[in-house]
Amino acid sequence: MSQLPDEAPDRPEAFSATPQPPPWPPAPPPYYGHTAPRPGPGNALGIASLALGMIALAFCWFPFGGLLLGGCALGTGIAARRRVKRGQATNNGVAVAGIALGSLASLVGAAIVTVFLVVEFNYQDCISHAVGRAAYARC
Numbered sequence: 001m002s003q004l005p006d007e008a009p010d011r012p013e014a015f016s017a018t019p020q021p022p023p024w025p026p027a028p029p030p031y032y033g034h035t036a037p038r039p040g041p042g043n044a045l046g047i048a049s050l051a052l053g054m055i056a057l058a059f060c061w062f063p064f065g066g067l068l069l070g071g072c073a074l075g076t077g078i079a080a081r082r083r084v085k086r087g088q089a090t091n092n093g094v095a096v097a098g099i100a101l102g103s104l105a106s107l108v109g110a111a112i113v114t115v116f117l118v119v120e121f122n123y124q125d126c127i128s129h130a131v132g133r134a135a136y137a138r139c
Contacts, residue, residue: 043089049077049098056105063116066109073102 052073060066077099083089126139 045080046095053101060105060109066105070106
């Protein structure tokens with residue numbers, strides 16, 4: 001049967017005028033006895049502590065924000081520091097920075113919560129003892 005000019009040929013080499021190169025040879029087998037190098041010890045807890053400490057410092061101005069996130073940063077920083085001492089991690093500075101930021105955020109958060117509670121209790125005490133509009137206005 002003859003092919004018409006608009007029919008596609010059945011063979012791929014009929015599409016090009018130059019011959020196709022042979023396919024790539026198969027990959028060599030892996031070398032036995034050699035393993036990939038182990039990655040160095042990382043300190044994901046230290047990085048998490050630093051990130052939590054920065055977030056805690058940003059949110060310590062809200063009541064209980066700095067206390068909760070700062071406590072988490074402090075806890076993960078201490079755990080990261082223990083891993084550094086055991087030789088399972090290498091970046092001691094990141095863990096110490098996370099501990100410092102977490103501690104600072106916790107202290108600032110505790111001070112803000114204390115001021116908030118003192119002001120709130122004084123206001124409630126003033127309102128409970130106020131008699132008349134003038135007394136309420138002073139509170």
